Amino acid sequence: MQWGQFIAHDLSKTTMLNNQECAACTSNNGRCFSVFLSRADPTWIYGSSDRDQFLFRQGAFLKTKLVKNRIFMNLHCSDTNMNVVAGDDRANIFVGLAALHTLFLREHNRIAATLQRVNPHWDQERIFHETRKIIGAIIQKITYFEYLPRVLGEEFERRIGDYPGYERNIDPSVANEFTSCAFRFGHGMIQVKHITLRKIFITLKLTPAVTERIFGNSDLGSINIQRGRDHGVPGFTRWRKFCGLSEIRDFDDLNKTISNKIVIDNLRVIYKHVDAIDMYVGSLLEDPVKDALVGPTLACIIGEQFKRTRNGDRLENIFYFTAFSRV
Numbered sequence: 001m002q003w004g005q006f007i008a009h010d011l012s013k014t015t016m017l018n019n020q021e022c023a024a025c026t027s028n029n030g031r032c033f034s035v036f037l038s039r040a041d042p043t044w045i046y047g048s049s050d051r052d053q054f055l056f057r058q059g060a061f062l063k064t065k066l067v068k069n070r071i072f073m074n075l076h077c078s079d080t081n082m083n084v085v086a087g088d089d090r091a092n093i094f095v096g097l098a099a100l101h102t103l104f105l106r107e108h109n110r111i112a113a114t115l116q117r118v119n120p121h122w123d124q125e126r127i128f129h130e131t132r133k134i135i136g137a138i139i140q141k142i143t144y145f146e147y148l149p150r151v152l153g154e155e156f157e158r159r160i161g162d163y164p165g166y167e168r169n170i171d172p173s174v175a176n177e178f179t180s181c182a183f184r185f186g187h188g189m190i191q192v193k194h195i196t197l198r199k200i201f202i203t204l205k206l207t208p209a210v211t212e213r214i215f216g217n218s219d220l221g222s223i224n225i226q227r228g229r230d231h232g233v234p235g236f237t238r239w240r241k242f243c244g245l246s247e248i249r250d251f252d253d254l255n256k257t258i259s260n261k262i263v264i265d266n267l268r269v270i271y272k273h274v275d276a277i278d279m280y281v282g283s284l285l286e287d288p289v290k291d292a293l294v295g296p297t298l299a300c301i302i303g304e305q306f307k308r309t310r311n312g313d314r315l316e317n318i319f320y321f322t323a324f325s326r327v
Helices: 002-011 019-023 050-056 095-118 124-152 155-159 176-180 182-189 220-230 236-242 251-256 261-270 279-285 296-311
Strands: 064-067 070-073
Touching: 002 095, 002 124, 070 095, 095 124, 124 155, 124 296, 155 296, 176 182, 176 220, 176 296, 182 279, 182 296, 220 279, 236 279, 236 296, 251 261, 261 279, 279 296
Parallel strands: none
Antiparallel strands: 064 070
16 A cells, blocks of 8 residues: 555645635536646656755755654754655655655665765766666666556556557556546555554455544545546446446446445445446455456556556666666
């Protein structure tokens, strides 16, 4: 869950507005889109503006704060909440996110120091950007070779597969359905209490820790459902059809993908027709595909997005680094 949340903050950021602010834009376009660039580039670590660079960059390195002889991210000096300074303000939402941001800050400075020693003729600007490239490559390596194969299971090869090279006709932008619903599946992996590794068994069902306590009086599951509706995301059955999966015509057909009969009976009570099932709800309730954490519909949407993000990136270059060597 934690790595998924970490990289999700690079791909998108959907904002929450009050009714008055939103009224001005509803007549222009009924669909809502994320505000960040959709590239697998670590902007959520380094920021995306000159102001961001001023806040936490110091030459080739990232600014740090020493706490009890340990290196941490810098803090907003005027912030009474002691929020850390990162390329994305959501680093302060959860300690797990702050930990990963801290990890890559330390790694950036470690690599930058190594490059400075190996290449004394490089200026600070080049060292910074070369280090940033390496950090980006590390994150992509973890995402495509470790994280996604675990999430998609046997569907990884079919939905993503090997990198064929840049495809100029592929649109790498983030799909509304991906950021609004599909990639929020990780909320169902948040557990109520600490579980030891030997006892861990993850099920994609929302626990009371998510629905009742994570944001005070707000229910994160309800927020995700409403977000999908606000963004005009088609229902669960339509997405199964889009993904080439077996068609769901009535509630009895749900037996093809949801083995829990009680869950299906509950869906009958909540929804008047099977086509009314929200994509977030239906996809989260599907049985996972073999060796995966998600069901077939989520595997389709998540796989399609990450495949386009990679194959449609004109700056992707698998031949850039072959070994760590002197330049």
